[in-house]
């Protein structure tokens with residue numbers, strides 16, 4: 191096999207609590223993370239040297255790209271002389287709190303392991319993943335997971351119930367670093383994560399899980415970007431069972447019980463923001479020609 195094409199699934203945070211801060215400045219989190227069907231397509235080919243092409247003007251195609259860094263690390267650690275050519279078809283909105291860069295890096299690690307038949311253990315891949323970025327280990331595992339530490343300590347959770355997710359990406363940007371800087375230590379502590387997990391383990395439907403959604407960064411981003419609150423209100427008015435901002439934003443997620451209500455919302459508001467209909471999936475990386483599980 192000389193070429194492989196993988197789906198790199200985006201993630202959303204269903205809960206996000208900040209529980210402390212490490213001496214090096216990294217925040218310690220507790221977050222229920224969920225893979226979603228929205229994905230980038232990552233094509234990887236054996237080649238000479240390292241070459242990367244990305245069909246998005248806002249994304250660097252060099253060492254600043256997470257996929258590049260993942261490939262460089264893999265080739266060096268495994269001692270592979272040959273090179274690799276990577277093509278990324280970006281579908282995941284960039285800098286949106288949806289983990290697109292982390293997903294691409296995870297796909298590169300999985301793809302190279304398969305292409306070169308290295309047969310690395312999940313632990314070995316996980317070690318490389320966290321060296322590229324805090325959310326990359328989640329993207330390798332995927333599904334529904336509790337992420338702790340800086341995001342690298344993962345505990346699998348039962349899958350969430352079926353339902354439709356409406357992602358609203360307002361046409362504004364927010365700096366993740368700025369959001370964390372503005373977070374007051376008084377808001378540190380366990381909040382929604384454990385309550386969400388308890389309800390999930392009991393098999394609660396979305397109507398009950400939706401009450402437990404919570405992201406401590408939401409109030410900070412809302413202060414910087416009033417669009418976040420505005421879209422949460424519109425989603426609830428449109429029939430969402432609950433809403434949550436993903437990561438540091440600005441994407442807001444609404445949980446809808448039926449496809450027709452989700453489509454109705456999309457039809458009403460498309461054009462004023464990027465509106466994407468998607469569903470939870472049970473994995474982080476998928477086959478490009480296979481269905482979503």
Ligand code: ATP
Pocket residue numbers: 248249250254255256257283284285286287288289290291292294295366437438
């Ligand atoms: P974070 O919360 O880590 O900031 P995010 O999910 O909000 O992540 P990403 O789409 O992963 O956002 O990208 C954040 C920044 O990283 C972008 O502005 C882009 O310049 C850079 N970047 C590097 N590699 C990639 C990649 N493969 N895909 C998208 N962006 C990338």
